[in-house]
Amino acid sequence: MSSQLIKGKEISASIQSELTPVIEGYLSSGRKINIAIIYFGNDPSAESYIKSKEKTFKKFGIAINLFNFPETTEKATVLKKIHELNTDPDCKGIMIEMPVPGQFDKLELFSEIYPSKDIDCLTPYNYGRLLLGYPGPVPATAGAVIEVIKRSGFELSGKNVTVVGRSNIVGKPLALLLLRENSTVTVCHTKTKNLPEKTKQADIVVVSAGKPKLLGEEYFRKESIVIDVGINFLEGKLCGDVDYDNVSEKVKAITPVPGGVGPVTSIFLIKNLTVLMGLSK
Numbered sequence: 001m002s003s004q005l006i007k008g009k010e011i012s013a014s015i016q017s018e019l020t021p022v023i024e025g026y027l028s029s030g031r032k033i034n035i036a037i038i039y040f041g042n043d044p045s046a047e048s049y050i051k052s053k054e055k056t057f058k059k060f061g062i063a064i065n066l067f068n069f070p071e072t073t074e075k076a077t078v079l080k081k082i083h084e085l086n087t088d089p090d091c092k093g094i095m096i097e098m099p100v101p102g103q104f105d106k107l108e109l110f111s112e113i114y115p116s117k118d119i120d121c122l123t124p125y126n127y128g129r130l131l132l133g134y135p136g137p138v139p140a141t142a143g144a145v146i147e148v149i150k151r152s153g154f155e156l157s158g159k160n161v162t163v164v165g166r167s168n169i170v171g172k173p174l175a176l177l178l179l180r181e182n183s184t185v186t187v188c189h190t191k192t193k194n195l196p197e198k199t200k201q202a203d204i205v206v207v208s209a210g211k212p213k214l215l216g217e218e219y220f221r222k223e224s225i226v227i228d229v230g231i232n233f234l235e236g237k238l239c240g241d242v243d244y245d246n247v248s249e250k251v252k253a254i255t256p257v258p259g260g261v262g263p264v265t266s267i268f269l270i271k272n273l274t275v276l277m278g279l280s281k
């Protein structure tokens with residue numbers, strides 16, 4: 001039995017084809033959609049995430065406005081910008097790219113964004129809705145993982161899913177979304193004992209640890225479906241958290257890095273946008 005390679009680009013293209021008429025319909029009446037991204041300093045990973053978001057939004061004819069503040073910027077200056085964007089009728093989405101400098105309390109900063117413009121699900125309001133099971137935007141990577149699994153034809157209801165990682169932007173919201181899908185969820189982290197036992201017992205393993213090639217073949221069985229969220233650089237090359245070369249032929253299905261979850265994540269921001277604008281559910 002050969003294993004299935006899950007192609008993120010194809011999944012992303014199919015979501016794009018569903019969302020394009022929705023956005024086109026809105027723009028066709030002369031209305032505008034602008035998205036604001038606030039970021040600090042010149043962090044290379046933030047800049048590369050922003051570039052990929054710009055590319056995605058451009059495909060839909062959506063304009064991105066970048067607001068780059070020096071790392072030493074005072075709180076009041078950034079808050080003023082967020083307040084301006086909150087009341088700008090053409091601005092339909094506000095994102096704040098990590099890392100945020102130390103003088104800011106992240107929660108305080110995110111709380112300033114109007115929930116109706118929170119396309120990255122940063123605000124406590126939208127995060128609370130997610131926790132309580134109400135509709136709304138969801139953290140894009142977590143939402144993308146669900147799309148990748150379902151659109152690859154795999155069931156989530158009644159399945160055992162192990163998530164490696166419990167961050168606020170990936171592992172934790174993903175666990176909530178998986179519960180919504182009726183999966184039985186195990187969430188692992190650095191204090192988890194006997195990680196291979198937890199991953200081997202699962203039908204689906206989602207790895208989001210941020211450690212290059214952390215999980216080798218001993219963490220999986222031949223029926224495992226492996227979703228690798230990790231984006232790491234090792235010896236100048238992009239790689240995931242799973243040792244792909246040694247694992248890919250020994251499991252039922254796997255996402256590559258690059259080309260797996262990544263391409264679906266940025267398209268998911270458009271999905272969040274349409275949800276917030278009341279254009280889709």
Ligand code: NAP
Nearest residue numbers: 141165166167170189190208209210229230231261262265
């Ligand atoms: P993070 O905030 O550093 O969280 C990593 C999580 O993994 C933590 O919960 C940590 O446990 C756990 N962990 C780390 N090493 C572990 C180990 N040896 N065994 C078990 N658990 C371990 O990272 P993140 O923001 O969630 O991102 C994770 C990865 O996803 C990164 O590579 C990032 O670049 C990538 N990412 C990809 C996308 C995409 O679109 N594909 C989007 C966002 C992030 P503790 O809580 O105990 O520390």
